[in-house]
Amino acid sequence: MPVLTLSHAINTGLRQAMEDDPKVVVMGQDVGRLGGVFRVTDGLQKDFGADRVIDTPLAEASIVGTAIGLALRGYRPVCEIQFDGFVYPAFSQIVAQLAKLRARSGGRLAVPVVVRIPVGGGIGAVEHHSESNEAYFAHTAGLRVVCCSGPQDAHWMVRQALAGDDPVIFYEPKRRYWSKAEVSDEPDLPLDRAxxxxxxxxxxxxxxxxxxxxxxxxxxxxxxxxxxxxxxxxxxxxxxxxxxxxxxxxxxxxxxxxxxxxxxxxxxxxxxxxxxxxxxxxxxxxxxxxxxxxxxxxxxxxxxxxxxxxxxxxxxxxxxxxx
Structure with missing residues (x-):
């Protein structure tokens, strides 16, 4: 079993999901050429192209809104919000649209969007870069909210989130991005288990x-x-x-x-x-x-x-x- 950092484990999980399903697309600020502010998406644009790993404008509401439109057309977008405190401009898109579309359509529409959010403190960052806002989204019916804690879960939970039809808020503890552990070739738990x-x-x-x-x-x-x-x-x-x-x-x-x-x-x-x-x-x-x-x-x-x-x-x- 390979020993990976948490950030690299997410990268390999995204990579495998993109290889398995050509409808999986990655989008967000600096996710492509730079590879993400924490380098979680490093190398993905080089290997999958700019049409599947998309550098977006600095506009979180547009990122999530575009992802919703893509999901309605059959894609499986995974959006990166650079920092937890930057998600608020996209709050209306998430809680009023993303969370509600399946119920609003009587179950006829699926919106399989994964919103990745680096979360929490411990890295000496400035304002709006160290918040823990999970309660907002856990309170919102229609969303799955999950949080990984180590490389094994980071790799497999992101793949499980992208394989399902529910919208998922996917939290990643940024102060643990560099923690290392073995990652097995099989998941050991479903997405919804402690x-x-x-x-x-x-x-x-x-x-x-x-x-x-x-x-x-x-x-x-x-x-x-x-x-x-x-x-x-x-x-x-x-x-x-x-x-x-x-x-x-x-x-x-x-x-x-x-x-x-x-x-x-x-x-x-x-x-x-x-x-x-x-x-x-x-x-x-x-x-x-x-x-x-x-x-x-x-x-x-x-x-x-x-x-x-x-x-x-x-x-x-x-x-x-x-x-």
């Missing part, structure tokens, strides 16, 4: 994207205090894989949800409510949340104080045992 990445018995730690590695570090550190933390990578944010989540919480009796986004009305609130409804009689403590503070993302020199770290995750675990 993964237990570290089994444990004492508390369930639910997370996704860039926080998976942080939570695994926290779980290892917790062993010094004799606590065995189970870490679950959600992978799919909408729909949630509540069966996997509930099995874990039923086993441990405690649950902490961790993400980079602010906690107020964040995904952790929905997960916490769903866990409480499903697992109420098994819970030994309330579901607790760890996230970014309820402020705009700070300047780069303060992001280490803003982003949840190992200590903040472990503090939530300790509070769970204090009840």
């Amino acid at each position: 993964r237990v990445v570290r089994p444990g018995r004492d508390v369930t730690l639910l997370t996704y994207g860039g926080m998976v590695a942080t939570c695994l570090q926290a779980a290892e550190a917790a062993t010094e205090d004799g606590r065995d933390i189970e870490v679950v990578d959600l992978r799919t944010l909408s729909p949630l894989d509540m069966d996997t989540i509930a099995r874990s919480v039923d086993k441990t009796g405690r649950c902490v949800v961790a993400h980079e986004a602010p906690t107020f009305a964040g995904l952790g609130a929905e997960v916490g409510a769903a866990v409480t409804e499903r697992c109420f009689y098994r819970l030994e403590a309330p579901v607790l949340r760890v996230g970014g503070f309820n402020t705009p993302y700070p300047p780069a020199k303060f992001e280490d104080r803003y982003l949840p770290d190992l200590d903040r995750v472990l503090d939530a675990v300790d509070r769970s045992f204090a009840w």
Whole structure:
């Protein structure tokens, strides 16, 4: 099995999807000649041509709107939004058109558009380059929202997203683009399943994207205090894989949800409510949340104080045992 970085794994996933289906097209700012700001699409225009790897104007609403039109004509576009905070000009196209067309047409129209969004902080970037806006899209009926955390998922989830007929918001944690791992020649999970990445018995730690590695570090550190933390990578944010989540919480009796986004009305609130409804009689403590503070993302020199770290995750675990 090859060892790939997360960014290269997405590249190979896109490449394979384009080889398998001539209707798959890549489009976005600087995705062609430059190969993307993070070089995720490096080499694709050279190999597939400028008519399938399309450098677009700096106009996100036009990128997504054009992709919708292409999808209605039988293509499978994958759009790159350079940074998470740049998706807002395309918000209306995504939530009012892309998410609604299948229902509006009574199921007669499929709009298989994948919108790739580098997400989250940790790279010392300026304003609008480090946001976690997944809750906006997870709240929107008609969209699948997924987030990879490592190379294996990055490669196979983008291929699975492009193979389906649903519109998909595909989040990529930018601070993990250079993490390396083996990528197998077969997917190990469907697109809509969570993964237990570290089994444990004492508390369930639910997370996704860039926080998976942080939570695994926290779980290892917790062993010094004799606590065995189970870490679950959600992978799919909408729909949630509540069966996997509930099995874990039923086993441990405690649950902490961790993400980079602010906690107020964040995904952790929905997960916490769903866990409480499903697992109420098994819970030994309330579901607790760890996230970014309820402020705009700070300047780069303060992001280490803003982003949840190992200590903040472990503090939530300790509070769970204090009840």
